[in-house]
Amino acid sequence: MARLLSVNVGLPRDVEWKGRTVRTGIWKYPVAGRCHAGRLNLDGDGQGDLAGHGGEQRAVLVYQVEAYRHWETTLGRKDFVLGQFGENFTVEGLADAEVRIGDRYQIGTALFEVTQPRVTCYRVGIRTNEPRMPALLTSSGLPGFYLRVLREGEVGAGDEITKVGEAQDALTVAETNALLYSPAHPREQLERALRIQALSPGWRASFEALLKQPANSPAGGNAGLAPTAAGHPAAPGFRRLAVAAVRAESADVLSLTLQGTDGQPLPAALPGQYVVLRLPLAPDGPPIFRSYSLSSADAAQGYRISVKVEPNGKAGNYLREHVRVGDVLDVSAPRGSFTLQPGDGPVVLLSAGIGATPVRAMLHALSEARSTRRVLWLHAARDGQHHPFAAEARGLVQSLAHGSSRVCYSRPGPLDHAGRDFDALGHLSPETLKALDVLPAADVYLCGPPAFMADMKAALASLHVAPERIHAEIFTGGESLTPGIAPAPARPPHPPKDEADAGPLISFARSGIAAHWNAATYQSILELAEACDVPVRWSCRAGVCHNCESGLVSGTVVYQPDPLDAPAAGNVLICCARPRGDVVVDI
Numbered sequence: 001m002a003r004l005l006s007v008n009v010g011l012p013r014d015v016e017w018k019g020r021t022v023r024t025g026i027w028k029y030p031v032a033g034r035c036h037a038g039r040l041n042l043d044g045d046g047q048g049d050l051a052g053h054g055g056e057q058r059a060v061l062v063y064q065v066e067a068y069r070h071w072e073t074t075l076g077r078k079d080f081v082l083g084q085f086g087e088n089f090t091v092e093g094l095a096d097a098e099v100r101i102g103d104r105y106q107i108g109t110a111l112f113e114v115t116q117p118r119v120t121c122y123r124v125g126i127r128t129n130e131p132r133m134p135a136l137l138t139s140s141g142l143p144g145f146y147l148r149v150l151r152e153g154e155v156g157a158g159d160e161i162t163k164v165g166e167a168q169d170a171l172t173v174a175e176t177n178a179l180l181y182s183p184a185h186p187r188e189q190l191e192r193a194l195r196i197q198a199l200s201p202g203w204r205a206s207f208e209a210l211l212k213q214p215a216n217s218p219a220g221g222n223a224g225l226a227p228t229a230a231g232h233p234a235a236p237g238f239r240r241l242a243v244a245a246v247r248a249e250s251a252d253v254l255s256l257t258l259q260g261t262d263g264q265p266l267p268a269a270l271p272g273q274y275v276v277l278r279l280p281l282a283p284d285g286p287p288i289f290r291s292y293s294l295s296s297a298d299a300a301q302g303y304r305i306s307v308k309v310e311p312n313g314k315a316g317n318y319l320r321e322h323v324r325v326g327d328v329l330d331v332s333a334p335r336g337s338f339t340l341q342p343g344d345g346p347v348v349l350l351s352a353g354i355g356a357t358p359v360r361a362m363l364h365a366l367s368e369a370r371s372t373r374r375v376l377w378l379h380a381a382r383d384g385q386h387h388p389f390a391a392e393a394r395g396l397v398q399s400l401a402h403g404s405s406r407v408c409y410s411r412p413g414p415l416d417h418a419g420r421d422f423d424a425l426g427h428l429s430p431e432t433l434k435a436l437d438v439l440p441a442a443d444v445y446l447c448g449p450p451a452f453m454a455d456m457k458a459a460l461a462s463l464h465v466a467p468e469r470i471h472a473e474i475f476t477g478g479e480s481l482t483p484g485i486a487p488a489p490a491r492p493p494h495p496p497k498d499e500a501d502a503g504p505l506i507s508f509a510r511s512g513i514a515a516h517w518n519a520a521t522y523q524s525i526l527e528l529a530e531a532c533d534v535p536v537r538w539s540c541r542a543g544v545c546h547n548c549e550s551g552l553v554s555g556t557v558v559y560q561p562d563p564l565d566a567p568a569a570g571n572v573l574i575c576c577a578r579p580r581g582d583v584v585v586d587i
Helices: 065-075 122-128 133-139 173-181 187-194 201-212 314-322 353-368 390-399 430-435 450-462 525-531
Strands: 003-009 013-017 020-024 035-037 060-064 089-092 104-107 110-117 145-151 153-155 161-165 238-248 253-260 274-279 288-296 303-308 328-332 347-352 375-381 403-409 443-447 470-473 505-508 513-516 549-554 557-559 571-573 577-579 583-585
Touching (some): 065 089, 133 173, 288 303, 288 314, 353 375, 430 450, 525 583
Parallel strands (some): 505 583
Antiparallel strands (some): 274 288
16 A cells, blocks of 8 residues: 655745755655645645646645655665655655546545646756756656645655545546657547546646647647747748838838748748848848847738837848848748737737837738727827827728727827827826726737836736736847746846857847857856846756747757757757757747
């Protein structure tokens, strides 16, 4: 019979790691005597990152002493202590290959149900002093598993573990783990997993995404793990496109129309996507890379990009001063996940300044489709001189069956007239959104300066618009995900300290930063990005979770270690990737 060997608890603490402070509850220590198992936790236990750990579905983590013996043999270690893998219950028996999702066990006076395998993260690597451990736990089929508490009670070391309910036609913990993280995702197994009522919502959502992924998709990848930001992979590389038109949209915004030179059609773009330009600023210097939203999504007419020319902006000034009709530019395929979603509910296109660019492409698409959705165009500008696409947007809104708009000028000029050029003086505000009856059911597409976006997100939350309905585009890179890392003052991306002057050039296109690769200093492209304060997303740092999956604009990489399941073609897992040569990454 299975037996509970140790009950381990610990509260979150701050630990130093790679020059940063990590808040973590991975340090667990054995409890003497009995311990109360509550709905969310064992008494005296806590988690540092409730987004990834803890909660009703993950109240208790279980790991087997047999797995400890496996790692002692595999790694040649004798220093492991019970609780070191972050588990609450160290048990004898209950192998991952035998326990099924939905099985129920009585331990002491408490009743538990198996909900999901462990989701590994970098903190188990810190605790075991083995950075590979997140990948090793998953690839070995020995991840451990979580329990939810069906009946609260008292537990203690030495308690027998009695199976009191057996899930029918369910997958084992090891099978469930492999179904998500390995390259094979058989449809019948996914359907079987989704029939398990006890399966936790997070794993259910991952399997539903895999089930929706087209079989034999040429892009491949793992839809159950890939973040939204990597959801629309594009082929790496650049194509030579000719400048067919140049147009000044406002005092500081320039539009370029780009067309193919080889007679081949351009790859289709989704409304809201962008392209990356490779610009040779100097004949003897490295190129720079900049991302520009497509302001019209009709690839048949060519790509139209709109560029804000900042006083000290290298790329914008280069395009304005040196590029003319007939010139040829290197342009990537369209990419990006800030795209207009299908549906028939209301749409709010909310922007300020140059943030109008991607949402204008969405407005074009709605107009061309003769959409009957309720569409609200909201834009903030300084004045008419700095209001790009004003007449075009006005005409597109008027073409819609249920379109309306609200334009605010903060400092209208002498030629700007209320009621003709703009609707209200001042800024878009929570009061503006409330007065316009923005519905909680609306899909909101938001783009503009960081402060504007933060204010609008807060305003939308006050109107009870759900976070998943708020789609935001950040021109200078995506939102970061660094679980457990203590907040620090934000710094703009910059070259790394003591940058190498040779080696492959790694360019972070959305952040506008490039640096040479130094294999003696960095173990992965992720580490170089962190040294440059480029916004990044990660969790496992070992090629398992795919949170770091990003677009590979150009170049090739080698993996060390190899990821358990490869990213989609055109994407890269930066946490375990190293460059083969010059590389451009879409972050």
